[in-house]
Amino acid sequence: MIPLVDIKTEYEQLKNELNRAILDVLESSYFILGPEGEKLEKEISQYIGVSHALGVANGTDALLLCLEALNIGSGDEVITTPFTFFATAEVIARVGATPVFVDIDPKTYNMNPELIESVITEKTKAIIVVHLFGQSVDMDAIMTISNKYNLRVIEDACQSIGASYRGKKVGSFGDFGCFSFFPSKNLGAYGDGGMIVTNNSDLFSKLKLLRNHGSSERYVHTDIGLNSRLDEIQAAILRVKFKRLDEWNNRRKELAENYSLELADTVKVPVEAEDREHVYHQYCIETSQREKLAQFLEQKEIATGIYYPIPLHLQQAFIHLGYKNDHFPVSEGCAKRILALPINPMMTQKQQDYIIAAIKEFFGD
Known part of the structure; x- marks a missing residue:
């Protein structure tokens, strides 16, 4: 059978390097919030062209944490596409907000920006754009609308790491860019994993709190957060693959x-x-x-x-x-x-x- 994604052959080609990277983590006995994750965050932020990157447990949590960092919740509306994986709208509902859908462009399968203004209300707080199948949304049009109506923009780039719009990497346009490292992705872990990128230092600090139980100091919790951290083994695997x-x-x-x-x-x-x-x-x-x-x-x-x-x-x-x-x-x-x-x-x-x-x-x- 010719597979959609050939993870097995990929592993065989990188076997020695991957095994060494995993063993190095095991021998270090440093498994959570360690040097491999920090190095990957730095590499990804430089690659995307942003100031900050934060490893999280998966792409869904990445989206969820962004909404929570923006204080989006009950009574708010977030515009997105109906033609994407369930998680994109699921996280909107999870924080208590309402997903508002607009149709897609028949050529790119991405959200059609021409339809967005017709559904904006006083309750609209953000747009989650999805760079579907590996191709960018028309980000000039999206950012023009967001600036006109003072809306936040979250880029769901879970399928599109490395894609660009007018020479600029996806994930670097909005308030946040979210990536998934699910094993089948262009850059895949051997388990779940995700990352958030941003140029906003204040929002980045809020994200760091939220992904770690709302805590920046052990046993001191200033926010209600999540346990959503990219572990060291997955970070080490991703660093091997990222080079390719x-x-x-x-x-x-x-x-x-x-x-x-x-x-x-x-x-x-x-x-x-x-x-x-x-x-x-x-x-x-x-x-x-x-x-x-x-x-x-x-x-x-x-x-x-x-x-x-x-x-x-x-x-x-x-x-x-x-x-x-x-x-x-x-x-x-x-x-x-x-x-x-x-x-x-x-x-x-x-x-x-x-x-x-x-x-x-x-x-x-």
Whole structure:
């Protein structure tokens, strides 16, 4: 089976270096809030081009902590997209605020900025933008709106580390940028992990408190926080992999370009918008025959993925918000047609050629 993500081959290639890094942590007996995490934070902050970075337990906590640091809660509204992983809106509800959805751009699958102003109210406090599948949102448009209405901006860049907009890395535009190190990400740990980046020193200090039980001094708690710390073993693993991130992202882009070149006449292929550098966390095609194609490819031992079969406004957890079918037609249409093909830096040209040939065979090309 050709996998969507080939973590096993990745480990085999880095085995000696990864094992050494893990053993070094074990031998140090320093497992929480230690030097590996601090070094990773410094490396990531420099890479993104921001003043501060903070390791946390996962990407979901990263988003949650940002909302809490901004004191967003009951009675507040936060605008976001219905076409993303559940966590993006889940954290809004978790702090007691209300998610307010706007539809997506059919080309990039990202939030359509032209629709945002129509849903802003006096209760609106922030926008959570999602850089989906590895491509940046139109951040000029987002920041213009946020400045006009004095709204906070949280960038959910959990799928897009290394992506850029007009030469500037995602995560560096808003009040916060949030990253996930889930094992399948472009930069993945061997377990859960996440990071928050910011240029705001006051908000950074608040985050440090909140991720560690609201405490900056042992047994002294000034805030109600979380236990959300990136452990030293995961930080050490990520530091080994981080050195290869740009190389791996470039390989993803090569594979994506070849897919698009070969499949553009057969299915709808992804669009890389102007002035953006896409890092292809997922390579998603669109076809009205998605289920049949997925079954055909499975028979050929080719893995595929569906992102996302139920848009957030139609999830049972958000029924009380009152959204209905056809409320966000672009998101709902994409949910029925999108199919992710295998794309990862470990993929061989032989594997990709086999996938392309199988898709062409299905469509009779």
